[in-house]
Amino acid sequence: MEASVAASAEIHGLLKTPLDLASLVDAVPIGLAVLDRDRQVVLLNRALEALTGFDRDEVRGVPCRDVLRSNFCPQSCPALEASDSGQAAVREGNIINRDRRRIPIRLTSLPLRNAAGERAGFLETVEDLSGRMRPAEGLGPDLGLDRMIGRSTQMEELFHMLPVIAQTDSSVLITGETGTGKDMLAEAIHRISARAREPFIKVNCGALPETLLESELFGHKKGTFTGAVADKPGRLRLAHGGSLYLTEIGDLPLPLQVKLLTFLDDRVVYPLGDTRGYAADVRIIAATNHHLEEMVREGRFRADLLFRLNVVRLHLPPLRERGGDAALLLSHFLARYAARFKKKIRGFSDEARARLLAYAYPGNVRELRNIVEYAVNVCQEDEVGVGHLPAYLSEAEAGRDAPASAAIGSRLLARPETDMDTAGPVKWSDIEKRLIVNALIRSGGRKKDAAELLGWGRSTLWRKMKHYGLDA
Amino acid sequence: MADKVLITIRDEVVAPRFDLATEVLIATLGPDGEVLEKKTMVLPHASPEDLCHQILVEEVQTVICGGIEEEFLQYLTWKKRAVLDSVMGPWQRALDRYRQGDLQAGAILYERAGVA
Numbered sequence: 271m272e273a274s275v276a277a278s279a280e281i282h283g284l285l286k287t288p289l290d291l292a293s294l295v296d297a298v299p300i301g302l303a304v305l306d307r308d309r310q311v312v313l314l315n316r317a318l319e320a321l322t323g324f325d326r327d328e329v330r331g332v333p334c335r336d337v338l339r340s341n342f343c344p345q346s347c348p349a350l351e352a353s354d355s356g357q358a359a360v361r362e363g364n365i366i367n368r369d370r371r372r373i374p375i376r377l378t379s380l381p382l383r384n385a386a387g388e389r390a391g392f393l394e395t396v397e398d399l400s401g402r403m404r405p406a407e408g409l410g411p412d413l414g415l416d417r418m419i420g421r422s423t424q425m426e427e428l429f430h431m432l433p434v435i436a437q438t439d440s441s442v443l444i445t446g447e448t449g450t451g452k453d454m455l456a457e458a459i460h461r462i463s464a465r466a467r468e469p470f471i472k473v474n475c476g477a478l479p480e481t482l483l484e485s486e487l488f489g490h491k492k493g494t495f496t497g498a499v500a501d502k503p504g505r506l507r508l509a510h511g512g513s514l515y516l517t518e519i520g521d522l523p524l525p526l527q528v529k530l531l532t533f534l535d536d537r538v539v540y541p542l543g544d545t546r547g548y549a550a551d552v553r554i555i556a557a558t559n560h561h562l563e564e565m566v567r568e569g570r571f572r573a574d575l576l577f578r579l580n581v582v583r584l585h586l587p588p589l590r591e592r593g594g595d596a597a598l599l600l601s602h603f604l605a606r607y608a609a610r611f612k613k614k615i616r617g618f619s620d621e622a623r624a625r626l627l628a629y630a631y632p633g634n635v636r637e638l639r640n641i642v643e644y645a646v647n648v649c650q651e652d653e654v655g656v657g658h659l660p661a662y663l664s665e666a667e668a669g670r671d672a673p674a675s676a677a678i679g680s681r682l683l684a685r686p687e688t689d690m691d692t693a694g695p696v697k698w699s700d701i702e703k704r705l706i707v708n709a710l711i712r713s714g715g716r717k718k719d720a721a722e723l724l725g726w727g728r729s730t731l732w733r734k735m736k737h738y739g740l741d742a
Numbered sequence: 743m744a745d746k747v748l749i750t751i752r753d754e755v756v757a758p759r760f761d762l763a764t765e766v767l768i769a770t771l772g773p774d775g776e777v778l779e780k781k782t783m784v785l786p787h788a789s790p791e792d793l794c795h796q797i798l799v800e801e802v803q804t805v806i807c808g809g810i811e812e813e814f815l816q817y818l819t820w821k822k823r824a825v826l827d828s829v830m831g832p833w834q835r836a837l838d839r840y841r842q843g844d845l846q847a848g849a850i851l852y853e854r855a856g857v858a
Contacts, residue, residue: 331854336830339758339809366759366809368828368848610791640820725820 279313292326299468299511301375301396304382307389309334309349320469320508321375321398323368327500338396340365340377348379349392356381362399369472374399398467418454419602422592428455428584435582436463441534443519443579444557446586449636452557453517455586459555460513468512471505476521476733484526485542488533494543506539506550513553519579520560520571521733527572530554534578554579560737589631589638596627599635603642604654611646619655629663703738706731710740744778745771747840748802750793751782751833756851760810760827761790767833768800775841790814797823806836806845 280288292313295302301318305311310333314326324337335343342348342363351359359379364372376397384390420426435442436459444452453472460470478486481495489504506514516522522530533539534554538547556579565571589596600618608615618626622645631637641660649658656664705724713719721731735741747770749756750763757763764787770779785792790810794817797805804824818825829836831851839845 329850332830332850332852336755336758336808341759341762343758344752344762366761366811368809370810370812370815370827372811611795612791643817722822725822727819 301398303334303338303392303394303396305334305349305392305394307391309347309392311337312391316503316508316510317469318396319503320471320510320512321367321373321396322365325500325502334394338365338377338394339367340375342377348377349381349394352379352381352392353389365396398469400461400466400470418451418458419599420592420595421598422587422595424587425592425595428586432459432584433462435459435584438582439553440581441554441556441579442582442584443562443576444555444584444586445562446557446559447588447632447634448559449631449634450586450588451635452559452586453515455584456513456515456517456555456557460515460553463513463553465512465553469509470513470515471509472515472517473505474517474729475526476518476736477729480523480526483523484529487526488529488539489541489544491541491543498543502541503548504539504541506533506552507541507548509552510550511552513555516554516556518558518733519556520558520562520565521736524570524572527575531572531575531578534575589634596631596638597623599638600626600642603639604646607643607646613646613649614652615646615649615654616652617654619653622654622656622659625656625659625663699738702734703740706734706738706740744773745804746800746802747771747804747806747837748797748800749833749836750805750807754832754834756806756808756829756831756833756836758808758830760793760807760814762788763793763807764788766793766796767837768802769837771841775843777837777841794818794821797821804840806833806840 279291281291281294282288292315295304295313295315296317298315299317301321302313302315303311303318304313310331311326311329314322314324314329314337319326322337322339329337334349335347340361340363342361346361348359348361360376361379362374362376364374366372376399378395380393380395381389382391382393418425418429420429432455442456442459444455446452456472457470460466473483473487475483485498485502485504487505489502489507490498492498492501516530529540533550536547537549537551539550540547562571562576566573566576589599600623604615604617607613617623626638626641633640641663644660645654645658649655706720709720709723710717713723717731717735718728721728724731726734732741746768749767749769750760751757751765751767752763757765764785765782766785767780767782769777772778783796785796794814797818798821802823804826805818806826806829808827808829810825810827815825815827826840826845826847826849828848829845829851830849835851836845836849839849839851
């Protein structure tokens, strides 16, 4: 079978009428790939599309090592072993999928032969082992859950209720400021749920324009619009059996809010341009750092969708409200980055620790992590001192907030803006809005340069400009 | 201004994984995309941390690679490096497309029957 004809491949002689191969492999709940003799992709089933994040039509004819991206492919290709021995070859390892997640897997490669007994290709099965792994990063259960760390009362309460919530299929709404760990919490819920062996698919509702987002979420039928050269199942269908994580749900355009609401009501996906509906058993986990109730009052978010998503609501407290967690996280990230950068750093000096603990962390855990990473990079001694910390920390001592990343501090606060030195307490949102305006002024309105100046991706800048009404 | 680009390579193609790359190509490009200098380096072992360090030490501005974990992409982005990831195919074609300003993350550069 040639790659170019795989889309319409049929199996003859098995039943009275020819069987469509793609439909057959899609019915299998674990990842399946059909490769040709040269180990190039001929067909992926839906489960493997969900696991790898690649569309079957897009990667047809591409060597499987580029699509699977497993850690064992370069050294010991299972298909080659299967070809030599004529037997199934099994490997356990991990892959890095298109969403840049490392996923533990078990791969079995089987040689395929044609009717004449000649080698025709390979069939590979790929099982997601995430649900079977203990992913804690060397931390005892008393310090956290999954990859999350915390000893504060709020976090302990969260860790306590999480296993119970994970076992239900109710929609979950995660709220919390930026950098508090909403993505990590969503993944933790999935990993300790009964759906752990099924796909966990993340969609950023703020990163794509409305039309692309609709196609990404709900899929489309071939020929629906220019460029729709093949049917696309959409992320909701790919997440069948697992969880769909909708981050930045507050940025979901109103027409798509209606469509999502309809899905939550009847659990049927209607791809663009398709009159047929497809049932999908998907748990929805949504997250936002917006105040959705306020958005409902302003008419920017549908109340009925909020009620549907708000079945279980989990709030991640900002780091400044997490008591002694900052000290715990400082030690944790220091150990992690010292090991990563192969530095023998035993701790923080008293002064550095005091400054770090006194800081408000408007960017929360992400900011703390970035600061420690910066300090470990800079530090050439056996102790992190004040001089190793980003300069903006000392500027923030007078009770002012600072930007959410060390990178922003080094680039933007290196030249203090007089209009930012407002007397009295200021809100982080006001500072962030001014940082954006200043960056846009400095870059002459070029968003790409402004995003670079701020240390953000272009989509983050676009989302935040939209949030602050700067996109007009 | 010269642009320094690093491509993680394996044999003749872009290495499928950033963390497993043991060879890199570093090219310095002139203002019109011409190659001013090109060198390949064999790394002592595969380590994403060491590779990130190498990227900073070499003052590379753009990284072209295959699959990369979010953590390392975020780190490089934080360090102001542009990353074009999920690039599949011959590294020479990736470099040529980059020089022409025509390379995007996720580009599939293999020649395939029936695919433009």
